[in-house]
Amino acid sequence: xxxxxxxxxxxxxxxxxxxxxxxxxxxxxxxxxxxxxxxxxxxxxxxxxxxxxxxxxxxxxxxxxxxxxxxxxxxxxxxxxxxxxxxxxxxxxxxxxxxxxxxxxxxxxxxxxxxxxxxxxxxxxxxxxxxxxxxxxxxxxxxxxxxxxxxxxxxxxxxxxxxxxxxxxxxxxxxxxxxxxxxxxxxxxxxxx
Numbered sequence: 464x465x466x467x468x469x470x471x472x473x474x475x476x477x478x479x480x481x482x483x484x485x486x487x488x489x490x491x492x493x494x495x496x497x498x499x500x501x502x503x504x505x506x507x508x509x510x511x512x513x514x515x516x517x518x519x520x521x522x523x524x525x526x527x528x529x530x531x532x533x534x535x536x537x538x539x540x541x542x543x544x545x546x547x548x549x550x551x552x553x554x555x556x557x558x559x560x561x562x563x564x565x566x567x568x569x570x571x572x573x574x575x576x577x578x579x580x581x582x583x584x585x586x587x588x589x590x591x592x593x594x595x596x597x598x599x600x601x602x603x604x605x606x607x608x609x610x611x612x613x614x615x616x617x618x619x620x621x622x623x624x625x626x627x628x629x630x631x632x633x634x635x636x637x638x639x640x641x642x643x644x645x646x647x648x649x650x651x652x653x654x655x656x
Contacts, residue, residue, distance in 0.1 A: 466562070466564070469562045469563065470563060470564070473559070473563055476535050476559065477532060477535060479535045480497065480498040480499040480502065480531075480532070480534065480535060481497055481499040481500075482497060483497060483498045483499075483534055483535070483538065483539055484496070484497060484498075484539065485497065485498060485501055485539050485541075486538070486539045486540065486541040486544065487539075487541035487542070489541075490541065490543065491599075491602060491607065491609060491610060491613065492607060492609060493602050493605065493606075493607040493610075494598065494601070494602045494605075494607070496598060498531050498534050498539055501531065501594055501595075501598075502527070502528065502530070502531055502532075504594045504597065505527045505530070505590050505591050505594040506524055506527045506528050506590075508527070508590040508593050508594055508597075509523040509524060509526065509527035509586060509587050509590035510523060510524050510527075512586045512589065512590055512593075512623075512625055512626070512629075513583065513586055515625060516582065516586060516623070516625055518582045518583050518586055519583050522572065522575075522581075522583040522587075523583050523586050523587050523590070525568075525569065525572045526572055526573070526575070526576040526583065526584060526587035527587050527590050527591065529556075529569050529572065529573055529576075530573070530576055530587065530591060532556070532559065533552050533555035533556040533559055535555075535559060536555040536558065536559060537550040537551070537552060537555050538550075556569075556570065556573060557570065576588070579622070582623075585622045585623050586623060586625075586626075588620075588622060589621055589622050589623050589625070589626035590626075592617055592620050592621055592626070593621075593626055593629055593630065593633070595613075595617050596614055596617050596618065596630055596633055597633055597638075599611075599613050599614045599617065600614065600633050600634065600636075600638055601638040604637050604638045604639070614634065618630050
């Protein structure tokens with residue numbers, strides 16, 4: 464297989480993440496989310512937090528972008544499933560990246576992410592957890608009372624002071640508050656057809 468073909472196959476494979484459902488929602492009882500949509504918001508959270516914390520934003524972006532990419536091969540195992548099933552994430556990631564021009568860089572950055580010792584890795588881990596907390600807050604605001612219990616558990620995994628401060632703000636903000644402050648020409652009657 465040529466290098467170009469290998470890259471194209473990688474592109475097709477990561478497209479699967481648009482269809483791989485986050486499995487914990489079955490136990491939560493509401494909401495749907497794909498791994499790709501989770502990764503997307505995690506990247507935006509991580510980048511923003513890196514800028515706020517004067518960390519290396521590129522490292523955080525790469526960590527959050529690739530933190531769940533091996534789930535094309537392993538699926539998304541929720542916490543209950545992980546009690547009984549051992550996923551070989553490291554092997555899946557190596558196999559997924561084999562032969563790609565960025566494989567060494569991505570593998571190295573995910574090792575750093577997994578160790579969670581650098582500021583960037585801590586921020587990336589927190590971005591992953593904050594994305595979950597945001598999703599849960601959305602579900603809670605839509606009436607799922609169980610989501611509040613999950614938020615309490617997720618907050619215990621936060622590492623940085625910044626993430627803990629963001630979590631406090633998330634909890635007191637309705638998921639729909641952001642659009643009420645936007646200027647609305649339709650609402651005030653100034654928008655013409």
